[in-house]
Amino acid sequence: MVRLKRIAVGLLVLLLLTSFAACSPIDHNYGVSSEVAADEEQSAKTTAESEEPAIMSSDRVMSNYFDISLFDEENYAEIYLGKKFEINAEYAGDTFKVPSKISDVEEIGWTLADGNIYDENSLVFSYETVDAVLQNENGLKMAVQFYNSSRSSVKLSECYIVKFRIENDFYQNPQSYNEFDISGINNQMAITDIIYTLGTPSHFYEVSDSCYYLDYFITKKDRRNGITVYINPQEDSVTAIEFSYYK
Secondary structure, eight states, X not given: OHHHHHHHHHHHHHHHHHHHHHHSOOOTTTTOOHHXXXXXXXXXXXXXXXXSXXXXXXXXXXXXXXXXXXXXXXXXXXXXOOTTOOXXXXXXXXXXXXXXXXXXXXXXXXXXXXXXXXXXXXXXXXXXEEEEEEEETTOOEEEEEEEOOSSSOEEGGGSEEEEXXXXXXXXXXXXXXXXXXXXXXXXXXXXXXXXXXXXXXXXXXXXXXXXXXXXXXXXXXXXXXXXXXXXXXXXXXXXXXXXXXXX
């Protein structure tokens, strides 16, 4: 009888010990020094931080308008208008296409202005660019660039105009200015309007505190082609615009 009581008591004790062990939480740091645990916590924190995008660009003005983490240390991003993008350009009531020849712009009333170093018969060397100024019948002027893409010298009249530049005169004379619309960008736009219309630029550059330009490249293949908008961040305005397509 005594023996049976001892066995019963032993089983009861064993049962109680088992139940206490089942209710105890597992301590993952049991037997691990505090230094090791701290190192593991720091490692996890570092890993989480490394997953955040690195800010390569040092510019803090354009970060007010778009995601600056998309740009490298020279303010270039892998963003393009796309090969299907077409430049639609209107200025002072005339429609321009790029590239064009001098004969194309003459048809709509624009000719080489007086004072240009080159005339239509001047020879342009192979792969040479020539800066010039066009003028319409009202005396309005516009800077352009010719490019000889051939392997031999040709006359200027045979070269393509690959770049047009328009100065924004809206803020000098808002009552009588020369309107432009270059793929949706016009004289009166603020910087946020530009971003809304063309999106985040492919590249941007700070000329001075009051002058930046935003490059919109058509494709990665040729960074010369596309639209460049000159802006004044202090005045939140467009100062000039260029559109180009090299051929």
